[in-house]
Amino acid sequence: MKFGEVPLDRARGAILAHSHRTAGGRIRKGRRLEEADLEALRDAGLESVVAAEPGPGDVGEDAAAARIAAALCPDPEAAGLRVTAASTGRVNLHATGPGVLQLDAGAVERLNGLDPMVTVATLRPFDRVAKGTMVATVKIISYAVPEAAVAGAAGAGANTISVAPVTLRGATLVITEMGQGPGKGERAVATRLERLGMTLDAVEVVPHAARPIAEALSAVESDLALLLTASATSDARDVGPAGLVAAGGTLTRFGMPVDPGNLLFYGRLGGRPVIGLPGCARSPALNGADWVLERICCGIEPEADDIARMGVGGLLKESPARPHPRSK
Secondary structure, three states, X not given: OEEXXXXXXXXXXXXXXXXXXXXXXXXXXXXXXXXXXXXXXXXXXXXXXXXXXXXXXXXXXXXXXXXXHHHHOOOHHHHOEEEOOOEOOEEXXXXXXXXXXXXXXXXXXXXXXXXXXXXXXXXXXXXXXXXOOEEEEEEEOOOEEEHHHHHHHHHHOOOOEEXXXXXXXXXXEEEEEOOOOOOOOHHHHXXXXXXXXXXXXXXXXXXXXXXXXXXXXHOOOOOEEEEEOXXXXXXXXXXXXXXXXXXXXXXXXXXXXXEOOOOOEEEEEOOEEEEEEOHHHHOOOOOHHHHHHHHHHOOOXXXXXXXXXXXXXXXXXXXXXXXXXXXX
16 A cells, blocks of 8 residues: 555545545545545645555455454354444444453454554453443554455454353352351442342351351352351361362362452352352452452353463452551
8 A cells, every 4th residue: 555645636546644624624534535525625725635545455444344353253143242334444342241251362462463554452351241342443554454464364363252141140149247247248249240130149147157158058049159258268178168068069269369359269069159259349349259250150160270360460459448458
């Protein structure tokens, strides 16, 4: 593609790079110039314009953006996405319902390394989304790009973006108390579930001991069991994890490198996921439990390596309600 100053006598078919006012109104940048436009520009006293002139091997910005978006998400309905029509070299991808973003970050990085005029920006992998959330945007920076760049980007980013939908319907929250009544947290937990389109089916308050916890977890009929203890879980043998094991469940993970949220644990009981929430889950502020809860509710149970990788970027904003704030 050529770009630069073009005399009006050979600018027909070129793409105007800068908008100009004329007696008849405004000729906007990005317009492919026709004879009437050139006459209006001459009448405005111009002899030349800055314009782009695509070559025979170039693809226009809208066509290029549409092809790359189609490669990123070849079946939008199955991927839980809505893809917009191309305009000014841009195509946006929006979630059609709640879930978490599934994304091959390496593929997007490779795509963005091919040609600086071809770009794809996305949310982070596993970010929670709602209906209408924009998860990605394809933007062609120049007015046209070489066919090879479009083909390369489409190949590098093939079938890279989708939304994992929420697969669980409801949860039961078990809260322990130590003689002073249950602590706060029910509302914050309910809000987290509502954002995923789920319901808080029941809340059970039990003494802070392994046996009552085991009995309460065994009685849960919801798709998901959540446990919020009156005192922080400080060991894999503490009453929360011990209650899960005593009920016949398995402890998959205790602890995570995300702060707030270090003291989370999770496992399974009778095929049902069980999440032991850290105390910071009493606040609606983002914490490590959100990252685990959202994935599990979408049918993606994190493995040990997944949890370990959460440490990079896992230093989150501290909640003002935290009983033991970080030292200054």
